[in-house]
Amino acid sequence: VLHSLRPQAGAMADDGGEEGERMAEAIKVPSKGGEKGEEKEGGPSKGKGKDKKGGKKGPKDDMEIKKEELSEEDAALKERLVSAVERLKSGESDAKQAEDVELLSKEIREATASMSSVPKPLKFLSPHYDAIKLYYEGLPADGPNTKAAADLMAVLSMALGSSEARDTLKYHMAGSNKDVAKWGHEFVRALSGQVGDEWGERTQADPPRDTSDLLPLVGDIVPFFMTHNGEAEAIDLLMETDKLRSLTEGFGDGSAPLSDSLDDRNFERVCTYLLRCADFAADEDELAELMDVALTLYRNNGKLPDALRVALRMNNFDTAKELLLGATDSGMRLQMAFILGRHRAFLAIDDDVDDKEALDQAMGNVLLSKQFLELVAELDVAEPKTPDDIYKTHLADTAFGGGGTEAPKSAKGNLASTYVNAFVNACYGADKLVVMDGDAEKKSTWIYENKDHGVMAAAASAGMIVQWAVEEKVNDLDKFWGASDGHVRAGARLAVGLCCTGVQDTESDICYAMLEEVLAEGTDASHDEKVCAVLGMGFAYAGTAREDVIELLTPYVADTGASANIELVAMAAYALGLVCVGTANEDTISVIGDRLTGEDTTAVELDHALSRHMALGLALHFLGRGADADAMIMVLETMEHPVGKFAVVLMRACAYAGTGNVLQVQQMLHICAEHPDADAEGSEEKKTDGAGAGAGAGGATDGGDGSEGGGTATKQADEIRQAMAVLGLGMVAMGEDLGTEMTRRMTEHLLQYGDVAVRRMVPLSIALQNLSDPHEYSVVETLSKLTHDHDGETAQNAIFGLGLVGAGTNHSRIAQILRQLTVFYKSEPQQLFMTRIAQGLLHMGKGLLTINPYHSDRFLLSRVAFAGIMGTVLCGIDLASTLHSKFHTLLFSLSTAMNPRMLFMVDEADLTKPLTTEVRVGNAMDTAGQPGRPKTISGFQTHNAPVLMGAEQRAEISDPEHLEALTSVLEGVVIVRAKEPEEAAETT
Numbered sequence: 001v002l003h004s005l006r007p008q009a010g011a012m013a014d015d016g017g018e019e020g021e022r023m024a025e026a027i028k029v030p031s032k033g034g035e036k037g038e039e040k041e042g043g044p045s046k047g048k049g050k051d052k053k054g055g056k057k058g059p060k061d062d063m064e065i066k067k068e069e070l071s072e073e074d075a076a077l078k079e080r081l082v083s084a085v086e087r088l089k090s091g092e093s094d095a096k097q098a099e100d101v102e103l104l105s106k107e108i109r110e111a112t113a114s115m116s117s118v119p120k121p122l123k124f125l126s127p128h129y130d131a132i133k134l135y136y137e138g139l140p141a142d143g144p145n146t147k148a149a150a151d152l153m154a155v156l157s158m159a160l161g162s163s164e165a166r167d168t169l170k171y172h173m174a175g176s177n178k179d180v181a182k183w184g185h186e187f188v189r190a191l192s193g194q195v196g197d198e199w200g201e202r203t204q205a206d207p208p209r210d211t212s213d214l215l216p217l218v219g220d221i222v223p224f225f226m227t228h229n230g231e232a233e234a235i236d237l238l239m240e241t242d243k244l245r246s247l248t249e250g251f252g253d254g255s256a257p258l259s260d261s262l263d264d265r266n267f268e269r270v271c272t273y274l275l276r277c278a279d280f281a282a283d284e285d286e287l288a289e290l291m292d293v294a295l296t297l298y299r300n301n302g303k304l305p306d307a308l309r310v311a312l313r314m315n316n317f318d319t320a321k322e323l324l325l326g327a328t329d330s331g332m333r334l335q336m337a338f339i340l341g342r343h344r345a346f347l348a349i350d351d352d353v354d355d356k357e358a359l360d361q362a363m364g365n366v367l368l369s370k371q372f373l374e375l376v377a378e379l380d381v382a383e384p385k386t387p388d389d390i391y392k393t394h395l396a397d398t399a400f401g402g403g404g405t406e407a408p409k410s411a412k413g414n415l416a417s418t419y420v421n422a423f424v425n426a427c428y429g430a431d432k433l434v435v436m437d438g439d440a441e442k443k444s445t446w447i448y449e450n451k452d453h454g455v456m457a458a459a460a461s462a463g464m465i466v467q468w469a470v471e472e473k474v475n476d477l478d479k480f481w482g483a484s485d486g487h488v489r490a491g492a493r494l495a496v497g498l499c500c501t502g503v504q505d506t507e508s509d510i511c512y513a514m515l516e517e518v519l520a521e522g523t524d525a526s527h528d529e530k531v532c533a534v535l536g537m538g539f540a541y542a543g544t545a546r547e548d549v550i551e552l553l554t555p556y557v558a559d560t561g562a563s564a565n566i567e568l569v570a571m572a573a574y575a576l577g578l579v580c581v582g583t584a585n586e587d588t589i590s591v592i593g594d595r596l597t598g599e600d601t602t603a604v605e606l607d608h609a610l611s612r613h614m615a616l617g618l619a620l621h622f623l624g625r626g627a628d629a630d631a632m633i634m635v636l637e638t639m640e641h642p643v644g645k646f647a648v649v650l651m652r653a654c655a656y657a658g659t660g661n662v663l664q665v666q667q668m669l670h671i672c673a674e675h676p677d678a679d680a681e682g683s684e685e686k687k688t689d690g691a692g693a694g695a696g697a698g699g700a701t702d703g704g705d706g707s708e709g710g711g712t713a714t715k716q717a718d719e720i721r722q723a724m725a726v727l728g729l730g731m732v733a734m735g736e737d738l739g740t741e742m743t744r745r746m747t748e749h750l751l752q753y754g755d756v757a758v759r760r761m762v763p764l765s766i767a768l769q770n771l772s773d774p775h776e777y778s779v780v781e782t783l784s785k786l787t788h789d790h791d792g793e794t795a796q797n798a799i800f801g802l803g804l805v806g807a808g809t810n811h812s813r814i815a816q817i818l819r820q821l822t823v824f825y826k827s828e829p830q831q832l833f834m835t836r837i838a839q840g841l842l843h844m845g846k847g848l849l850t851i852n853p854y855h856s857d858r859f860l861l862s863r864v865a866f867a868g869i870m871g872t873v874l875c876g877i878d879l880a881s882t883l884h885s886k887f888h889t890l891l892f893s894l895s896t897a898m899n900p901r902m903l904f905m906v907d908e909a910d911l912t913k914p915l916t917t918e919v920r921v922g923n924a925m926d927t928a929g930q931p932g933r934p935k936t937i938s939g940f941q942t943h944n945a946p947v948l949m950g951a952e953q954r955a956e957i958s959d960p961e962h963l964e965a966l967t968s969v970l971e972g973v974v975i976v977r978a979k980e981p982e983e984a985a986e987t988t
Contacts, residue, residue: 078124081107085128088135094144101148104132108155109182122159129160136171150175155183158190169194173213180220185228192221192233196240203242211241215251218243223261229931231270235277244289248296259297267301268968269931275310275859276928279660279736284626288314299323305967308336309856312343315582315624321347330355331908331975335966337362338973342855342899344543344864346504362911362973364504369468370912371973372427372848372900375946378914381846384431385424387417390843391836392819415454416833418446419891420840422461426898427845429469434462435476447480447488453886456528459483459491463498463536464895470503474510481514490528493518494889497536501895504544511540512549519552530556531571535889538575542896543864545583550576557591557617560600567887569595570610570617574871577617578896582863584621584628592618593632596647597639606641609881612720613890615647616874619654620867629655642717646724653728654870658861660739664732671725672750672758676718719757723877726750726761730768731870735854735861740769744779751786760794762786764876767801771869772852772901773951774811784817788824796834797876803838804873807894808901809950810847818842830884837883837891850901851894852951857924857969868896903955905945905965905976915976917945917963924954 070078084100092100104125111119125132136149153161154171161167168190172180180188195217202209218241225234238244238258243251247259247270262270274294281287291314298307304327311319320340324347327333337359340347346363349356361367376382418433425431433446447458459480466473477499480492493515500511518525518533525533534553541549556572573592580588595601596614605611622629629651636647649671656664726747733743747762754762763786770779783805786798799821806814818839825831844851853865871893875882882890905915922940937954949955955970957963966975 081124085131089131097145101145101152105152126160129156147176155187158187166194166198169198181224188221188224192237196237199241222258226261231266232273232929235273244293247293267297271297272928304332305336305339308339309860312860332966334362334908335975341365342972343860343862346544360506365502366505367912371904374914375902378946386432387420390420390424390839411451411454412829412833414450416836418458418461419837422464423840423844426464427467429466429473431465435465455487456491457889459488460494463495466499467501468503470500470505474499486526490532493529494532494536497540498892498895500540531568534572534575538578539896542578543581545580549579550588554591557595566605566608567610570614573614573617577620578867581620581867582623584625589621606643609878611643612874615650619651622655623863624657626655645721649721649724649728653731657731658735660733660736668725668728671722722757723761726758726765730765734769756791760797763798763801764873767804770805772807772850774806774809775952780813787821796831796879799834799838803841806842807851808844808849810843814842848900849898851897853897855971865897868893901949903945903947903949903970904973908975914946917976918958919943919945919955920958921947921953921955924952
């Protein structure tokens with residue numbers, strides 16, 4: 001039509017006639033976007049969207065056009081359908097009606113088999129829906145055509161009925177109630193949604209109504225979804241109907257488990273979706289059910305390493321041991337033991353197990369030092385580095401140190417260099433300041449260039465340098481063990497514990513044998529030696545819950561005599577928390593709880609800065625245990641001393657750490673929103689006519705006197721409680737992406753509107769959610785801005801937070817920021833000290849280590865690692881009394897979180913030599929709920945293992961047709977095998 005009219009319209013336009021203009025204007029070629037945008041909000045465009053009379057087109061016009069555009073085939077189909085409906089209305093014989101119902105059903109069924117749009121039979125029957133409904137309602141309940149008509153009404157109601165009235169479910173239940181699959185995927189989805197709604201309405205009624213008639217439908221719908229890439233819909237329906245366990249147990253009526261519809265390809269998608277749903281479980285019972293079903297599915301399908309991870313997530317070590325010993329493949333058992341070692345979960349194996357020695361070595365990380373040094377040799381970074389190599393003084397002129405090997409100019413600078421040297425050369429077994437290239441005969445002069453507790457820290461740093469190398473390097477510490485200087489001896493006690501941190505060697509328990517001499521009853525060891533010994537014992541046996549270690553440490557916590565020292569009591573309590581982390585051990589909880597809340601504990605002791613670490617030792621017992629901490633919280637709420645309020649918040653934060661619990665986050669935010677300064681100033685103004693208000697404001701600016709004993713004022717207590725609440729936000733939200741993002745936005749408001757005490761802890765709260773993970777640009781920039789905050793403690797925490805975020809990554813942007821800060825704060829010793837510490841953390845292990853407590857594709861939270869991190873981060877509440885005082889040795893708590901950020905592939909015949917394997921490493925993609933086989937990584941690069949991996953990265957084997965890993969998560973130590981020819985052909 002357009003081609004025939006175009007010459008005529010052009011001719012009319014050339015003649016200049018009005019008719020030609022109207023014709024040319026009326027004939028418009030449709031744009032590519034269709035009707036979209038043809039009429040804008042300012043008024044109709046010329047000639048568009050109008051009929052011949054100038055009015056806007058209506059739906060009837062569109063229907064008339066569509067009616068005219070029907071093809072012969074569609075017209076014939078419509079005629080058949082309409083005729084069948086008319087015959088039904090006319091009331092012909094039952095046989096004729098049966099034929100017509102079957103005709104309508106057949107046409108709809110064939111059209112809905114694969115639907116990408118609304119099927120034409122449903123479109124043509126939409127005007128006749130009410131007529132067909134009247135026909136059905138006129139049939140007798142036991143008529144020959146009633147069930148067939150009900151089936152027809154069920155599928156028509158999917159598109160034309162009322163979803164609120166659940167017509168599809170009502171008619172389907174009245175029909176033959178068979179073979180839901182014959183009507184297609186969309187019908188099953190609609191039916192599934194209405195089943196869930198009906199189930200919820202019945203169970204919430206008062207009294208609840210029977211739901212047994214819905215179970216057969218659930219049993220039909222779930223297998224259909226499982227076999228049609230609808231695993232997510234199947235799990236959602238089972239969760240709505242509280243029948244999740246039917247996947248593994250059936251409905252309890254003798255029926256087969258619904259997991260029989262799973263196969264090797266889709267059961268992993270089901271488990272992945274179950275575990276992602278666990279992050280948003282409404283309560284702990286639902287969480288346990290989701291985890292238990294996933295664990296059973298993994299175990300039933302032979303994926304024992306994945307089942308082990310779920311058991312560890314549930315903190316169920318009995319099941320973990322059962323899975324380990326239940327594996328018949330020796331290589332699989334070794335792989336599971338390596339996973340346990342990475343999680344710092346050491347299980348006691350009976351002597352009659354054949355491969356006990358190999359399993360103990362893998363679980364106890366006895367081979368970790370050799371494997372790490374193989375990685376070091378592969379990457380050619382074995383040469384020790386000095387603090388000056390990290391400071392890069394040729395790029396920035398700073399107050400710390402000069403060029404070459406010159407010593408720093410101050411005792412504070414030497415102390416900072418001691419920690420930088422320890423962090424940078426950690427686990428390498430050699431340095432150039434303390435261990436002296438691993439030569440046991442060389443005497444270190446660096447130790448005596450420090451003062452008092454700086455000497456102790458320098459001696460202790462040797463333990464971090466030789467960490468994990470217990471058999472090979474522990475003898476290098478002998479030169480410090482028997483030194484004449486008491487501080488050196490004390491540092492040596494801590495060094496022994498640091499050397500053994502993360503390693504459990506059942507054959508030679510060196511650490512316990514050496515430290516027991518110092519801690520045994522009646523020993524003449526000095527106070528500093530005992531403090532360092534209990535800390536070393538806590539680091540070395542973190543997470544083991546060993547009875548002999550508990551018995552050794554308990555008397556120091558329970559000591560209430562005149563000679564009792566709160567420093568030793570608090571450190572012993574923290575060490576007990578490390579040893580029994582997450583176990584809820586009743587005996588140790590009772591000891592620490594009585595010491596913290598008992599009448600014999602004086603207010604002076606509770607005023608001490610380290611009393612917060614005593615509370616931390618108690619809270620670590622409930623790490624990740626949720627409601628189990630409620631009873632202890634009630635006890636702490638009865639405390640009259642202000643530290644009780646702090647301990648309550650800390651207890652809640654530890655109990656729900658890493659869970660993303662929304663209710664706990666809201667409670668933390670309520671505490672942060674309080675303004676104790678304003679209330680205090682208002683009351684003071686009433687009493688002193690404004691004089692006291694000025695003093696209160698000054699106190700808020702100064703933030704306390706910085707003394708070790710601390711203050712007892714209510715205002716200071718509220719500030720510490722609020723500071724802990726800010727940290728609690730990061731503790732609860734960490735590990736869950738959505739919760740982390742929401743919390744990050746909330747902290748922006750805290751920075752704008754929060755009091756000084758709240759703002760001071762925001763940097764560390766942000767850092768807790770991004771440990772060794774600087775991939776978020778906004779996180780680094782936020783902390784960078786806060787490093788120049790007008791409040792000194794806020795700036796120091798921001799600097800420390802930068803170090804924690806970039807720990808072990810060698811992040812170039814953070815390195816540049818820290819070098820600039822050394823110039824900016826060259827006349828501020830405390831800020832400069834924190835900057836140096838941050839630089840040491842950034843280059844930890846020369847970029848080969850991580851302190852991120854999450855592993856196994858960010859699925860598992862290592863409680864041992866988290867406990868050590870909290871021991872250091874908690875110092876940020878009062879830096880003057882901890883890290884800037886004599887308790888800077890708490891920085892060594894990070895040793896429990898140190899792990900190689902490597903993918904180290906081995907053959908089970910030689911577990912210490914890397915197996916060169918080509919792998920792809922890229923950014924991890926979320927595949928939960930996605931059908932088919934979606935890509936698990938994006939932006940990948942191909943490397944030869946061993947290779948370094950970031951916190952947000954994932955790896956996969958480049959040649960899965962011929963090689964297989966014994967675990968689905970390629971992290972840490974992974975055992976690889978060559979596939980058998982038959983298996984390789986099947987994979988291809």
